[in-house]
Amino acid sequence: MVWQVLSSSWLVATYSKFQSSPNFYWAEYLMATLGLSMIVRNEEHTLRACLTSVRDVVSQIVIADTGSTDGTVAIAREFGATVISVVWEGHFAKARNAALALMTTDWILVLDADEELDAGAKPVLPALLADPAIDGGYVVKVRDYMPEKTSYFLEHTGKPVSSPPERAKTAACYHDQLNIRLFRRNPKVYFFGRVHELVEYRISLLGLKYVPSDIVIHHFGYFRGLEVRARKALFYRDLGRLKLKEESDNPFAWFELGLLEYQTFQNRDVALPYFEQCVKLHPPFTRAWLFMAMIHIDLGRPFEALLALEQAEATTEAAGFRERLKGDAYYNLKQIPQARSAYQNALRLGENTPFVQSRLGLTEVRLGDYEAGFARLRRAVEEAPHEAELHDRLVKGLLVAEDLSGAAEAAERFAGCLRHPRVFLRAASIRAQLKQWERSEKLLEDALELFPDSPALRDAWSEVARNRINTAQPSQGSPSQAAG
Numbered sequence: 001m002v003w004q005v006l007s008s009s010w011l012v013a014t015y016s017k018f019q020s021s022p023n024f025y026w027a028e029y030l031m032a033t034l035g036l037s038m039i040v041r042n043e044e045h046t047l048r049a050c051l052t053s054v055r056d057v058v059s060q061i062v063i064a065d066t067g068s069t070d071g072t073v074a075i076a077r078e079f080g081a082t083v084i085s086v087v088w089e090g091h092f093a094k095a096r097n098a099a100l101a102l103m104t105t106d107w108i109l110v111l112d113a114d115e116e117l118d119a120g121a122k123p124v125l126p127a128l129l130a131d132p133a134i135d136g137g138y139v140v141k142v143r144d145y146m147p148e149k150t151s152y153f154l155e156h157t158g159k160p161v162s163s164p165p166e167r168a169k170t171a172a173c174y175h176d177q178l179n180i181r182l183f184r185r186n187p188k189v190y191f192f193g194r195v196h197e198l199v200e201y202r203i204s205l206l207g208l209k210y211v212p213s214d215i216v217i218h219h220f221g222y223f224r225g226l227e228v229r230a231r232k233a234l235f236y237r238d239l240g241r242l243k244l245k246e247e248s249d250n251p252f253a254w255f256e257l258g259l260l261e262y263q264t265f266q267n268r269d270v271a272l273p274y275f276e277q278c279v280k281l282h283p284p285f286t287r288a289w290l291f292m293a294m295i296h297i298d299l300g301r302p303f304e305a306l307l308a309l310e311q312a313e314a315t316t317e318a319a320g321f322r323e324r325l326k327g328d329a330y331y332n333l334k335q336i337p338q339a340r341s342a343y344q345n346a347l348r349l350g351e352n353t354p355f356v357q358s359r360l361g362l363t364e365v366r367l368g369d370y371e372a373g374f375a376r377l378r379r380a381v382e383e384a385p386h387e388a389e390l391h392d393r394l395v396k397g398l399l400v401a402e403d404l405s406g407a408a409e410a411a412e413r414f415a416g417c418l419r420h421p422r423v424f425l426r427a428a429s430i431r432a433q434l435k436q437w438e439r440s441e442k443l444l445e446d447a448l449e450l451f452p453d454s455p456a457l458r459d460a461w462s463e464v465a466r467n468r469i470n471t472a473q474p475s476q477g478s479p480s481q482a483a484g
Helices: 008-020 047-052 072-078 092-100 125-129 200-205 226-246 251-264 268-281 286-298 302-311 319-332 336-348 354-366 370-383 388-400 404-417 421-433 437-450 455-472
Strands: 034-040 060-065 082-085 107-110 115-117 137-146 173-184 210-219
Touching: 034 047, 034 092, 047 072, 047 115, 060 072, 060 092, 072 082, 125 210, 173 200, 173 210, 226 251, 251 268, 251 286, 268 286, 286 302, 286 319, 302 319, 319 336, 319 354, 336 354, 354 370, 354 388, 370 388, 388 404, 388 421, 404 421, 404 437, 421 437, 421 455, 437 455
Parallel strands: 034 060, 034 107, 060 082, 137 210
Antiparallel strands: 107 173, 115 210, 137 173
16 A cells, blocks of 8 residues: 555656665665654653653654743753743633644654653554554553552552652652553544543544553652542642533533542532533443442432433443442441342452452351451452551451450551551550550550540540559559540
8 A cells, every 4th residue: 555655756756865874774764753742841850751761762752841931842952842821811721732733753752850751661663653554643651650558549549669760769669540642643643631632532433443552661659659649639629610611511521520529629519510521411320320329328328329320321431430439438337248149249350459458358157157257358458558448448347247356456556557546446445445554555655646636535545544543452442444
């Protein structure tokens, strides 16, 4: 097919060069070109690393600057970038499309300044770009590195980091988002959306083919600090509200804002109507039903959660999480056998995390299967010792089994994991039930060093101290249980 579009003069010139140069390769002329398209603003602290990651990969760089006042533009020009100034109108797609309009390469790669292209992309790109069957683009993994030990994206918990790049060496976990960031240049393919802008809409609308790839883009934006992240969240919320006014019939716009309110701002009552409107516009929107169920569970409405989960399609991607939520709803309804069955299904469907193992373990303990249940509960704590909820569930299981000694030890380990007055009070209370007054008193003294202004800790310490003295003087009566 390629020969049909080549002129005879090109063939003559190429054949002459082929005869005169033994080092000439046809692929040199047939290889597709790749360019980088970006938007930036005040990114001098991270742009150099981003552009270095594509230095030997792209043949063109076009950057739309939306008002930098630092050294961003100078750094971009060091790398030979074409830099254009774009007036920021509060619209990401408009800014990105301004850069896109100047691209001349066959293929386009899109990065943000706080991202880097993985080094493993370079050897596989030529084959991807040479595939004539792909007229749309490639889905790549955008790997978000997180400083928090526990983090959620959509319905997934963060995965442990094994061999991160240098800039993410302190990351505790990561999430993979899937986006089309590598696509054929086509005037009909452009970004859509004031915020959370994508080319996916246009590629899908045009019926162009896109497929998954092994390309990874590393994203380090979550290391910018809580204050910067908080400002960004407020900024995205404002843009999301504007987007809703412009695209009130777009279910994704409602979902995006609902997700932000729920996961970032933890405004459950605000988020729920957004998800409800999303499924009203598009009833098969599985993830919206899932998040509605999560909110109902959080608000103590397990029956409503089950109704929402009945509407969620059991898609392959979310089926395990759906079963986990069913387990939570059944557990809160005190339907323990049904909860156990749902958690087992979640594991079978790939939701094999310490959190699900722990939930399943507690249902097994409540049903009398102590050996299997405690094995799961303890293994979950060993796999994620920093997770407070896993310690809490182990303590609950031991109390259900009336193993006060084991519960006391687990509660103290819990206090070492999560230093909070209530956690110390619980550990001291269990020691008090065992009449281990000195141990209980010591726990409360340690807690008061951390929280000297806690009235609850001070009152509990006074009561435990009295009980310790009374037990040393039997004539003064029997000790009472410590508060907590």
